[in-house]
Amino acid sequence: MDEETLDKYVKAGQIAAQAREYGRGLVKADAKIIDVARAIEKKITELGGIPAFPVNISFDETAAHDTAGPNDERSFGERLIKLDVGVHVDGFVGGDTAITIDLSRKYTELVKASQEALEAAIKTVQIGATCGEIGKAIEETIMGFGLKPVRNLSGHGIGENLIHGSPSIPNYDNKDQTQLSDGMTIAIEPFATDGMGLIHEKGQALIHSQVLRKPVRNAITRQVITQIEGYRGMPFATRWLSEKIPLFKVNYALKELNQLGMLHSYPPLVERGNGMVSQAEHSIYVGDKVKILTKL
Numbered sequence: 001m002d003e004e005t006l007d008k009y010v011k012a013g014q015i016a017a018q019a020r021e022y023g024r025g026l027v028k029a030d031a032k033i034i035d036v037a038r039a040i041e042k043k044i045t046e047l048g049g050i051p052a053f054p055v056n057i058s059f060d061e062t063a064a065h066d067t068a069g070p071n072d073e074r075s076f077g078e079r080l081i082k083l084d085v086g087v088h089v090d091g092f093v094g095g096d097t098a099i100t101i102d103l104s105r106k107y108t109e110l111v112k113a114s115q116e117a118l119e120a121a122i123k124t125v126q127i128g129a130t131c132g133e134i135g136k137a138i139e140e141t142i143m144g145f146g147l148k149p150v151r152n153l154s155g156h157g158i159g160e161n162l163i164h165g166s167p168s169i170p171n172y173d174n175k176d177q178t179q180l181s182d183g184m185t186i187a188i189e190p191f192a193t194d195g196m197g198l199i200h201e202k203g204q205a206l207i208h209s210q211v212l213r214k215p216v217r218n219a220i221t222r223q224v225i226t227q228i229e230g231y232r233g234m235p236f237a238t239r240w241l242s243e244k245i246p247l248f249k250v251n252y253a254l255k256e257l258n259q260l261g262m263l264h265s266y267p268p269l270v271e272r273g274n275g276m277v278s279q280a281e282h283s284i285y286v287g288d289k290v291k292i293l294t295k296l
Contacts, residue, residue, distance in 0.1 A: 001183040006285065009094030009185055013283050013293025015049035016087040016095025021296065023055070023083050027101050032075050033057045034068035034239070044087055052086030052093045052163055054207055054237035058268065063150060063191050063199050063277040066268040069206045070242040070250075078104045080111075082279045086163065091232065093158040096187040097294035098281035109145055110192055110278045117141040117149070117190035118280040121169075125188075125290050131178045135170035138190045142171075148197035150277065153269070155188040158283060161232055184286040185293070195275015205265035208254065209235045212262045224253035225262075235266065 001009075023040040037055040044051050058066040059079045068074075080102050087095035100111045120137040134155075142149045155169030167178045169188050180186070191199075210228050227241055241250045257263045271277050285291040 005092065008089045008092040009285060009293060010291070012049055012087045012089040012092055012094030013097075014095075014296070015044060015047040015089070016085050016097050016283070017294045017296045018047060019044045019087065020083065020085045020097050020099060020294070023085065024099060024101060027076055027081055027083065027103070029076055029078055029103055032073065034072040037068040037239075040085060044085075049087040049089050049095070052088040052096065053235035054240065056082065056084035056098075058082040058084070060276055061195065061271045061274045063153060063269045063271060063279065065207055065266045066203075067206050067237050068239055069204070070239050070247050072239075076103055080104060080107050080276050080278065082277070084279065084281065088161075088234070091161045093160075093163055094185065094283060094293045096158055096163065096281060096283045098189060098279045100278040100280065107276055107278065110147060110194060110276055113142045113145040113147050113192040114190045114278040114280040117192065118188060118282060121188045121190065122282065122284065122292065125180065125284055125286060127180060127182050127286060127288070129180050130176060131167050131169055131180075132174055132176040134188065135176070136173035138170075139172040142190065142192045145192070147192045147194055150191035150193055150199055150271070151197050152199060153189070153191050155186060155281070158185050158187050161234060163235065180286045182287055185283065186286065187281055187283045189279060189281035191277055191279050193271050193275040193277045195271040195273035195277070198272045199269040200272055201267040202270040203268045205267040206238050207235050207266040208238070208263050209233060209266075210262060211264045214260070214262065216256070216260070218253075218256060220249045221253040221256050224250060225257065
């Protein structure tokens with residue numbers, strides 16, 4: 001990887017880290033999630049980045065893929081909050097990072113389990129390390145707390161206009177012999193739970209991405225797809241569109257675009273046993289010297 005490209009990954013990672021910590025300070029019981037999501041996304045742009053995906057704010061048994069909807073009235077309350085932030089600079093996604101904030105003060109060990117699993121996983125990262133070895137470190141750490149890793153969620157490669165790419169970084173020892181190579185950029189994100197250790201999709205999707213381009217006839221849908229194409233295939237929120245186009249038009253277009261196979265929508269990911277879920281995540285550059293891109 002050339003220095004100019006690496007600098008963009010580093011910049012994106014540092015912006016994401018700053019936005020994450022800024023967001024940490026905004027998460028209060030009486031705060032509305034729509035206000036916090038907007039504030040974090042605004043901070044990202046003020047710092048010179050672009051959101052790589054809508055800020056994820058997921059409660060309790062929801063592990064990921066929830067965000068503020070249009071006119072969302074939800075406040076945080078005394079819940080277990082996962083805050084997941086992504087940033088790109090000129091398309092290079094160097095910042096994918098998450099924390100768990102326990103406003104209930106009931107799940108200290110659960111929060112600690114995913115955080116310590118992330119730290120253990122990072123210690124294994126080097127050129128030639130296998131994905132299975134990383135997963136083993138995560139699984140052993142979380143199991144040591146008497147909890148379970150979420151087995152059907154994983155870390156992933158990140159790259160140019162790419163949020164989820166190869167390799168897949170498991171949260172358990174799946175024996176994967178895929179090796180990390182020089183110049184890789186990856187996100188490691190352990191999820192720990194006191195439930196079954198599996199998630200499924202449940203609820204309304206508020207996050208989407210464009211997966212196919214083709215002509216559309218309807219004028220409303222054309223107006224919306226013009227806006228969507230500006231996201232360059234990266235995930236976007238229903239909320240983002242509704243801030244520029246009336247919501248009834250947005251909903252009409254999203255329905256048609258899904259029917260045409262032009263969109264992929266991401267419903268919230270909920271623990272199958274309704275167990276509580278914690279998350280911790282950093283983005284990492286793999287080289288002779290490993291860089292934690294999202295660490296301040």
